[in-house]
Amino acid sequence: MNDPQWQGYLRADGKLGVRNTALIIYTVQCAEFVAHQIAQDEPDTHVIGFPGCYDNEYAIRLLLALSRHPNVGAVLAVGLGCEYTQPARIAEVVGRSGRPTRSFFIQEHGGTASSIRYGKSLLNALKRELEAVPRVSMSWPDLVVGCECGGSDGTSGLAGNPVVGRFFDWLVDQGGTAVFEEVVEMIGLRHELEARAAGETARIALGLTYEKAEQYCRAVRQYSVSPGNFAGGLTTIEEKSLGAFAKSGSRPIQGVIKVAEAPSHPGLWLMDSVPDQHFMQFGYTNPNDTEGIIDLISAGTQVVLFVTGRGSVIGSPISPLIKITGNSKTFQRMSDDMDFNAGAVLDGTMTLDQAALSLAALVRNVASGGLSKPEKLGHREYFIPYKHQDTPGLLEGCRA
Amino acid sequence: MSGKHVLFQIHAQDNVATLLDDARQGDLLEHRGEGQDMFLQAWQETAAGHKIALRPIPLGDSIIKYGVAIGIATAAIRPGEWVHLHNCKSRYDARSSLLDLNSGVPTETRYE
Numbered sequence: 001m002n003d004p005q006w007q008g009y010l011r012a013d014g015k016l017g018v019r020n021t022a023l024i025i026y027t028v029q030c031a032e033f034v035a036h037q038i039a040q041d042e043p044d045t046h047v048i049g050f051p052g053c054y055d056n057e058y059a060i061r062l063l064l065a066l067s068r069h070p071n072v073g074a075v076l077a078v079g080l081g082c083e084y085t086q087p088a089r090i091a092e093v094v095g096r097s098g099r100p101t102r103s104f105f106i107q108e109h110g111g112t113a114s115s116i117r118y119g120k121s122l123l124n125a126l127k128r129e130l131e132a133v134p135r136v137s138m139s140w141p142d143l144v145v146g147c148e149c150g151g152s153d154g155t156s157g158l159a160g161n162p163v164v165g166r167f168f169d170w171l172v173d174q175g176g177t178a179v180f181e182e183v184v185e186m187i188g189l190r191h192e193l194e195a196r197a198a199g200e201t202a203r204i205a206l207g208l209t210y211e212k213a214e215q216y217c218r219a220v221r222q223y224s225v226s227p228g229n230f231a232g233g234l235t236t237i238e239e240k241s242l243g244a245f246a247k248s249g250s251r252p253i254q255g256v257i258k259v260a261e262a263p264s265h266p267g268l269w270l271m272d273s274v275p276d277q278h279f280m281q282f283g284y285t286n287p288n289d290t291e292g293i294i295d296l297i298s299a300g301t302q303v304v305l306f307v308t309g310r311g312s313v314i315g316s317p318i319s320p321l322i323k324i325t326g327n328s329k330t331f332q333r334m335s336d337d338m339d340f341n342a343g344a345v346l347d348g349t350m351t352l353d354q355a356a357l358s359l360a361a362l363v364r365n366v367a368s369g370g371l372s373k374p375e376k377l378g379h380r381e382y383f384i385p386y387k388h389q390d391t392p393g394l395l396e397g398c399r400a
Numbered sequence: 401m402s403g404k405h406v407l408f409q410i411h412a413q414d415n416v417a418t419l420l421d422d423a424r425q426g427d428l429l430e431h432r433g434e435g436q437d438m439f440l441q442a443w444q445e446t447a448a449g450h451k452i453a454l455r456p457i458p459l460g461d462s463i464i465k466y467g468v469a470i471g472i473a474t475a476a477i478r479p480g481e482w483v484h485l486h487n488c489k490s491r492y493d494a495r496s497s498l499l500d501l502n503s504g505v506p507t508e509t510r511y512e
Contacts, residue, residue, distance in 0.1 A: 162410060187492070188490070188491070188493070227506070229504065230485065230504025233419075233449030233451065235451065235484050235496070236491075236496060237492055238468075238469070238471060238490060238491065238492065242465065243466075345433070346408060348406070348432050352434065
């Protein structure tokens with residue numbers, strides 16, 4: 001931690017990555033197998049895609065944001081040939097960011113085996129260009145870190161999330177950027193959210209985001225508290241919400257970004273992944289943990305923290321996932337999967353501040369190329385569903 | 401008496417802390433976490449994961465955890481006393497005060 005700088009990858013659009021990844025995108029489920037076969041045995045090559053044949057503007061924005069992510073240096077888009085989402089359009093738009101891109105339709109290249117061969121040749125050309133990406137020094141102000149929690153137990157609100165919150169305070173004080181989400185788990189905290197706003201525009205945005213989340217919960221009849229929570233010692237919805245909100249730390253909230261939007265300046269940001277009103281009413285917020293994590297990555301987060309008290313065995317493509325548990329027993333039981341034991345705070349062997357600094361050292365190590373546990377194991381889960389969000393405004397964020 | 405049990409305080413301004421192990425009436429509680437070290441005894445049997453008052457909380461005062469009001473005291477609460485549905489209510493969710501104190505299950509739902 002004495003040296004606050006490490007070596008990153010400079011993209012043509014000025015973004016700084018902590019990984020140098022080639023990304024293969026499939027534009028319909030029918031092209032998924034070929035996409036994965038192209039990536040087979042290729043180091044630093046990740047696969048994402050959208051399964052639906054009918055296109056979805058939200059999903060396209062998400063794919064584009066992930067393609068122009070700081071950690072991504074080159075993109076190969078693969079389609080079957082009859083779907084709505086167009087691989088050539090993805091390649092064209094991403095190409096404008098200066099990233100080398102290629103695309104093709106399987107139907108134009110003679111089936112599975114020849115498409116895999118053709119895709120591998122395109123990927124090899126892209127990888128040669130990736131090798132030429134300049135290495136530059138980067139430090140905390142260049143870093144955007146996301147946080148999500150899932151598979152929670154009683155320790156998540158007591159230790160896991162508070163340790164991340166204290167680290168986020170530290171990161172923001174260093175000039176870095178932090179993004180948290182799960183607005184539907186903040187019901188009852190409108191006043192606390194608004195009180196944390198960095199300014200009037202942010203206060204209005206937080207109020208509107210909260211209101212939308214409350215309406216959403218009413219509409220889908222899903223509030224995030226159950227008899228088991230009360231039996232476990234939680235007394236009010238405010239208390240439960242604060243356990244999730246604790247990961248945001250205590251610094252002012254600069255504003256609200258939607259999925260596929262990047263924060264416009266450093267500091268702490270709230271991501272709104274709740275669907276907006278739409279004629280088809282489709283969309284679900286945080287249908288699972290991997291969806292929430294890919295949303296955070298779409299904001300340009302180069303590293304993502306995942307707090308899981310019970311323990312989870314997921315990872316993520318594009319950005320390394322660092323898995324934190326507030327439960328020392330979980331940490332011991334799942335030592336191959338867990339990166340950080342925030343349970344030391346409950347055990348009395350570390351203070352919150354010590355744990356936050358120790359986490360900062362781990363984040364720095366991963367940002368400078370050290371593999372997180374999910375990366376070592378090869379985990380790259382993600383989930384991109386049909387959803388509707390209104391096109392992000394440019395008032396508070398910019399397109400990633 | 402069955403030894404010491406850890407009482408974990410999250411924020412220095414909190415007036416409640418979370419019990420990490422089950423405690424019986426009169427058990428000594430070992431303070432840990434933020435805030436000032438203090439000597440407390442469990443006022444009654446209290447389960448792990450539940451909250452215990454760190455100081456006297458008058459009727460109508462806020463219950464503070466994470467440095468933020470998580471509810472309002474519906475009775476005067478003594479240091480060491482269990483804080484839950486019977487003496488703390490939400491500012492938003494009126495229904496939680498009607499839940500069974502121990503199981504958290506709704507008591508007002510009619511099944512027939």
